[in-house]
Amino acid sequence: MNGDPTDRSEGNAGKVPPLPPLRDVIARHGLSANRALGQNFLFDLNLTGRIARAAAPLDAGTVIEIGPGPGGLTRALLDHGAGAVIVIERDRRFLPVLAEISAAYPGRLQVIEGDALKVDAAKLGSAPRRIVANLPYNVATPLLLGWLDAGTAFTSLTLMFQKEVAERLLARPKTKDYGRLTIAAQWRADVKRLFDIPPRAFTPPPKVTSTVVQLIPRAEPLFAADATMLERVTAAAFGQRRKMLRQSLRQVSPQADEVLVATGIAPTARGEELSIEQFCALARAFKAEGPTGPRAGL
Structure with a gap:
């Protein structure tokens, strides 16, 4: 996703004197958000600046952004x-x-045309690598899981x-949001909520609030x-x-x-009641048993 609120943001435009206001750029190029690609534009320099500061320090290594739009x-x-x-x-209109x-910004920005799901970001630029992105909603989860699989190839992910989705990433056991995505993220990374951004901040406004994590x-x-x-x-x-x-784990092993x-977990318990440590204990135990089971998307 990309994003935008009011013209008050352009009061800080002096920070980039070589460039015209984003709204003018959008108008000049005849650009609009493509909902099929999950695009929503964020023009407010107060908000984009806040995201950039949260990802600091930015001066060393490489910063990678997905779906920059305008x-x-x-x-x-x-x-x-x-x-x-x-x-x-991936949208050629923005190139x-x-x-x-x-x-x-001579020598500081490299543009890759392509689908982020098909690009190995862990091999881009030099370390330390930081990903900072206003992610398209429709591909946010698979992108995140791919980056987490890369381990310490990235110093931080500010997304x-x-x-x-943010609530699922941050959830605790015995809550409705706790689930597979929670465990996949928290097992591999320390996850912290930074701040929310309301729908009115974007053009066009989405139907949901966004959260920077x-x-x-x-x-x-x-x-x-x-x-x-x-x-x-x-x-x-x-x-x-x-x-x-x-019942549910019989599809992993009879x-x-x-x-x-054997792992000290009541057979009558439900998944949302278990801690990440307990799920890891189960994974070790099933691995020792040599079971197989289905793998589905999160």
Whole structure:
């Protein structure tokens, strides 16, 4: 996603004297948001600046941005000291706008035309790598999971999600938002809520509030576990949330009852009641049993 509120943002436009206000750029190029690509533009320099500051320090290594659109956040990253920014944009309409920004900041901005889901961001630029992005809602989760799989290839991930997704990333056991995405994220990274951004801040305004979240990848996962097995266990446990684990985990192993008892977990418990540590213990136990099970998307 990309984003925008009122013209008050352009009171700070003196920070980028070579470039005209974003609204003027949009009008000149005849650009509009493509809902199919999850685009919403954020022009408010107060908000884009706040995101850039949250991701600091930006002067060393590489900052990677996904879906920059007209470049509101891109400008903020450069204005706040990013020495090397790489942006990945699949919508060709924005390439001329991004080229203008690149010319205004010689040698500091590289534009890659392509689908971020097909680009290995862990190999872009030099370390330390930071991803800072107002993510398209429709690809936010698969992008995040791919980056988390890369481990410490990234120093930090400062990302905007729709609030519903952010709540799942930040959830605790025994809450409605706690689930597979929670465990996948918190197992690999420290997750922190930064701030919310209301729908009116964007053009066009989405129907939901957005939340900026920062994830700091862990040097090692929170608890020992095989990643594939942990994914299988959580997929089964949360596939039908109201089922007892003795039933839901049978798709992982017919010995589910025995494994649960051996790990000190009540077979009558449900997935939302277990801590990440307990899920990791189950993953280790099932791995030792040699079970197989389905792998589904989050």
